[in-house]
Amino acid sequence: MYHTWMRFFSPGPAHHKLGLVCLGVGLQYGALPIVGPRTLDHHVAVVVSAGRGWFRTVDGRSTAVTAPALLWLTPGVPHHYAPDPETGWDEAFVDFTGPTADTYTELGYIEPARPVVPLSDAGPARTTVARIARAARLGNPLLEVETSAAVHELLVTLRRARADTAPDGEQVLQALARDAFKPLSVADHAARHGMTPAELRTAVRRGAGCSPKDYLLGIRLGRAKELLAATELPVAAVARRVGYDDPAYFSRLFTRRVGTAPVRFREQQGRTVPGGWSNQVPDPDDPPMLHSPGTR
The missing domain is CATH 1.10.10.60 (Homeodomain-like)
Structure with a gap:
């Protein structure tokens, strides 16, 4: 038994000029069916937040997947994966494409050679995916731009959550x-x-x-x-x-x-500041503001 919710998008030529566009989003849990073997022409980030399963490459090598984990599905690379049928798993996925994905790959945010990446925490990534899901409401005039921005945020969030980079x-x-x-x-x-x-x-x-x-x-x-x-x-x-x-x-x-x-x-x-300048990073919850006399 499993449950699934997904939406898919078709950004136009103007939106593709953003460099990175979202093609789809989904939230699924339970004993999901086996995926593949298949090959895609775009990227997919699959965030597994609960459960376990396996991922198999084209040469037959199998890797155990234990939540929290990230699965990278990259263009032109065959993949084959599934949750354990007894436990299932909880996943969120985002499909995306665009030339900027190559830059993220060059910077090490996307690693085609490491399709299974352990995460320290899947929560922040799930929050970003949920934002994409909310943007998918029918009639949202900002859909393509809003989801494009969220994909950038997701890639940064996943990079920060990688278990092999901390501390x-x-x-x-x-x-x-x-x-x-x-x-x-x-x-x-x-x-x-x-x-x-x-x-x-x-x-x-x-x-x-x-x-x-x-x-x-x-x-x-x-x-x-x-x-x-x-x-x-x-x-x-x-x-x-x-x-x-x-x-x-x-x-x-x-x-x-x-x-x-x-x-x-x-x-x-140049904006010479009387009294100099500060190394202190502003608190996002209390940003610098111009106060009217008598308000402090």
Whole structure:
């Protein structure tokens, strides 16, 4: 015995220009029938939040699936799976397609070589899928855009929920971010963590989808933009603040990555703030607001 609810969508050409569109959503539970063997022309994320079963690849290898888990069904790759007939399982699935899926794959959010991914918690992903299900109501004029945005959110949520990235990987990334402005090489950073440079590269690639060098560069340039926009520090001083002793090298690096020179960026974005600027991230439940006199 099983129960199923699903909806499927057909986004138009204009919506496909969003880069990622939702093709369908479903919520199912119980002793669901065997799926496949079959091959699809689009991606599907299947989130198993309760129960167990199996997943079989085209070469006959079988992998046990134990909730919470994620099944990746990728285009052109045959798949074959089912819940245990005695226990069944509880699943939510989202079908999607678009060229941006290739970018998520390159960044490691989608892993065709790992069709079964253990999750630490399926709850946040189920919440996002439920949002797609609510958007599927008949007559919703924002359906395609709303579900496209939710697919992006789902991919980020699933990435964060992967059981193999917590907590050590997060700790390495946080430590790199904390030391990002120090004049340290990638080898120096690795040594501080008792790792080889190759091990550090693997950890950062798995955790952030990029190399340690790119990860550190993104943090440094982000801070440089803040200093350029919110202070009157000379470019050379900004360069030193973010870890570059050579301002000419910093300017070349900034221009190549950002697409405009530091001086030009300041001209476009500069907003000198009396009293300076803050490193504190605003509380989303209490964002900064302009209060009228007498309201505080």
